[in-house]
Amino acid sequence: MADRVSSDAVPTVRAKLAKHGATGRLKLELPAEEAAQFPVDEVVRVVLDGEQQFARIESxxxxxxxxxxxxxxxxxxxxxxGEGENHLTDWCEANGRGAGGSVLVDVVEDGFQYGLRAPGGRAVYDALEQPDGSLASIASDLED
Known part of the structure; x- marks a missing residue:
């Protein structure tokens, strides 16, 4: 069984929501001064309301x-x-978040697992064990 960790016990980064592209979809802007906590061009786990999802961190x-x-x-x-449904927009709507607003990003495990929550809210996460780098690359190769 995975250990559970509270949002109070992990570092938190305040990100800003902004409109993205011609469609006006929402994106999260992570502050430059916090960039060391996020792996650029990597796919990470992101927990939305207790559900594990995935996101790519981009420059x-x-x-x-x-x-x-x-x-x-x-x-x-x-x-x-383009291959899947983007759950960020639905999560933002369900949590009353819109462009110009902020979202808290909990760093559950640096470079691997994060959680999103609305300011003022709390969350509890299942702390997952980060896979061995070679196993992760094998899984990625199999998935593609």
Whole structure:
């Protein structure tokens, strides 16, 4: 059984919601000064309301901040956003979050697992064990 960890016990980063692209979908902008806690161009686990999902951390084209432009059910969909449903927008709507607002990003395990929550809310996460790097690459190869 996985250990459980409270959002009070992990580092938290305040991210800003902004409109993304011509469609106006929401994206999360992670502050540049917190970039060391997020692996660029990697797929990570993201927990939304207790459900494990996946997101790809991207570099911003216009600044030093990092972006999460979508949260998806599978690592493959996170790498290729057109292949799956983006759950970030629904989560934002359900939690009363919109462009210009903020979202708290809990760093459950640096470089591997994060949780999203609305400011003022609390969450409890299942702390997952990060897989061995070679096992992760094998799984990624099999998935693709």
């Amino acid at each position: 911003s084209l216009t600044g030093d901040e990092l972006l999460i432009s979508g949260v998806f059910e599978t690592p493959s969909a996170a790498r290729n956003p």
